[in-house]
Amino acid sequence: MRLKGADMVMECLLEQGVDTVFGYPGGTILEIYDSLYKYRDKIQSILTSHEQGASHAADGYAKSTGKVGVCMATSGPGATNLVTGIATAQMDSVPVVAITANVALPLLGKDSFQEIDIAGITMPITKHNFIVKKIEDLAPSIRKAFKIAREGRPGPVLVDITKDVTVGYGEYEREEINLNPNKPLSLDDAEKYRESLEKAVKLIEKSERPFIFAGGGIKASDASDELRIFAELIDAPVADSLMGKGGFDGNNKRYTGMLGMHGTKASNLGVSRCDLLVAIGTRFSDRVIGNASTFASKANIIHIDIDEAEINKNVYADLGITGDAKYILGKLNLMLKKQSHSDWMEEIECLKNKYPMKYNKDVLTGPYVIEKIEECFGHDTIICTEVGQHQMWAAQYFHYKNPKQFITSGGLGTMGYGLGASIGAKYGNPKSRVINIAGDGCFRMNMNELATASRYNIPIIQVVLNNKVLGMVRQWQTFFYNGRYSDTVLDDQVDFCKVAEGLGCKAVRVTKKDEVEKALLEAASYNGPFVIECMIQEDDKVFPMVAPGKSLDDTFDQDDI
Structure with a gap:
């Protein structure tokens, strides 16, 4: 089927299950917005007051649904106004695809009106980005962008399309897209984890004061149920990071509150006293660990994260396991026998009772x-x-x-x-x-x-x-x-x-x-x-x-x- 480039963008968005985009129109992206008008019964376009608002809206959409959020902006200042939102999504591992339009190919590199190298600007703050200069590259680039945004450790991807591509015509054939790319591991893949999982089980079984620290990766991998079962099995308290909030039920008796600079005393002191820290889906931010040399200094540390670059980056781990938290915890739950640490859990409960959260109840706060x-x-x-x-x-x-x-x-x-x-x-x-x-x-x-x-x-x-x-x-x-x-x-x-x-x-x-x-x-x-x-x-x-x-x-x- 022969389609205009702008219409091809809409068809690719429909392939990806996109129902809403947030953005702001302008000169170079007018063809895409014209197509949005034609496709308005299938994709709703939300005009924000500022492009930064569009990027944050796409982020909030993604975090609250688990789907990829989409934002759009025109070239030059429209594109640069997305930068803060793209960087925000990158730091929090949020799947967002930002679509920008640039000046026509003959005008690139000539300081044309509202021309900016948005791909160069965003290179350090995206998982990947694309500059689409040929109509035949348009659909493959958009498909790759969504795949990259959602697979592995999620993050933002930018697709910059020259205006001549949006007005040109090319061949388009619809593809059926797998919207859940993190497939179950094969037997061969599972085998490579066996040694690490067995080591983890041994560390857990010899521990008398285990503590679990849950980061945002628990939420990204949809591992809340596996985390709850794991905490019961190893009989351990659970703290979370700011990004991990909601990954473990805040009303659960094992929950000790947030860890770090504004964490609870029960969490901070508990991690300082534990002999095993199981950290899952966290990058060990400086706001979490404080002084790295004293963090969990009495503990062996097991660090589970989908991004290998996070292992030993900020905190040395006695055992690092690179993989999806849902899969790793699920395997550990099958391998572990029920542990009991009643004295330790009683000590944590005493800390919670001794240092409750409190504020001035006499005035509005x-x-x-x-x-x-x-x-x-x-x-x-x-x-x-x-x-x-x-x-x-x-x-x-x-x-x-x-x-x-x-x-x-x-x-x-x-x-x-x-x-x-x-x-x-x-x-x-x-x-x-x-x-x-x-x-x-x-x-x-x-x-x-x-x-x-x-x-x-x-x-x-x-x-x-x-x-x-x-x-x-x-x-x-x-x-x-x-x-x-x-x-x-x-x-x-x-x-x-x-x-x-x-x-x-x-x-x-x-x-x-x-x-x-x-x-x-x-x-x-x-x-x-x-x-x-x-x-x-x-x-x-x-x-x-x-x-x-x-x-x-x-x-x-x-x-x-």
Whole structure:
């Protein structure tokens, strides 16, 4: 079948099961947007307020569905506006395909209007990228892009298409695509794991104080059930990373909370005391391990990860197993006998009871709002966040049960991420309630996406915890810079409620604890985007905390100060 290049793009998207794209049109991508119009009954196109919002929406869609998210932009500044979102997806291993159009082939390399080498710019922050200069390369490149984005350790792929390819004609034949490329391993593949799995079993069986650390790979590999069974079999407590939230039920008796800089004392002290740490699907970020030389210093470490480059990168592992977490845990569960570590589990329970999460109950605070959200809406709610204090409170005080329930920017820490991501999550999960939690500093970054929410009447709830400062930066300035609050005070004349109303949303301001529940229930019953601004104190802190470069043993909280 002979098709125009732009129509070929649409057919390739349909092959991949794409139902929604997020983007912003412009000169070089006009042919593709014209085709989107023709295919509008099969693929919905969401016009965001800014290309960065489109990239974050694709990210949120992917994280909340497990499918590949798609964003589009024109050449030059349109393409460069995607860069932050692409880097965000790369750091968090999110399958996103970004499609950009560039100037026509004869104009490449001549500093033409809105020409940019977007493939060169994004090379360090993508799994792979393509420059399509010939119509016969178009369909194969798009198919490869989706395959690369979703297989192995997921990540973003960019496809840049010259304008002459979008207007040209070529032969197209539809292909049936396998949308689940991580196939079960063959017997030969399984054999290569035998020695490593047997070593793991021996380390586990001789351990008296095992501890499990679950990262985002648990969610990416859909290994939550295998993790739960594994924890029962080896009779161990479980901590998670920020990106691992929801991979293990936050209400499970074995759960000790998050590990790291703002992890619980039970998790941090537990890892410091254990004799075996089984780490699954984690890159051992500096925010998790603190001082690498003292991290889990009493323990043998088993590190399971699909990316071989992560083994021994930040933390030395006594046993590294490169493979899919679901497969590896499934095999271990078949090989292991039930272990019992009652004394160790009792010690962990004592730590949980001795060092509970706590905050000032006398005034309106971020943790109170988070707990109220959980109380009002339960666990069918998808929680998105921006980055900062509110993000840590959302990680600490909401008990996540489902692996696709918590959507945040972990590795890159992108302020302005959450609102776009919440729009993507809502399109991916139209029957789920979606709430984005922001601080006032982050909300300023991309609050223009409220216009997107109102344009399509997307019923998301935007909660802004407003302390009129850059809260997390101010916290560091308090502890490490002798209270020199350089450029972190945001006490100006901006009225977020009026801004929200001006962008077509409904908004209320909350100043007291007893107003929170009423506002949340009103927002839930409103058929459209709703903003709740909660006024909290400027010097509220996130506790516990580990100072940069310190050991997890040095975790401190308000009582220690």
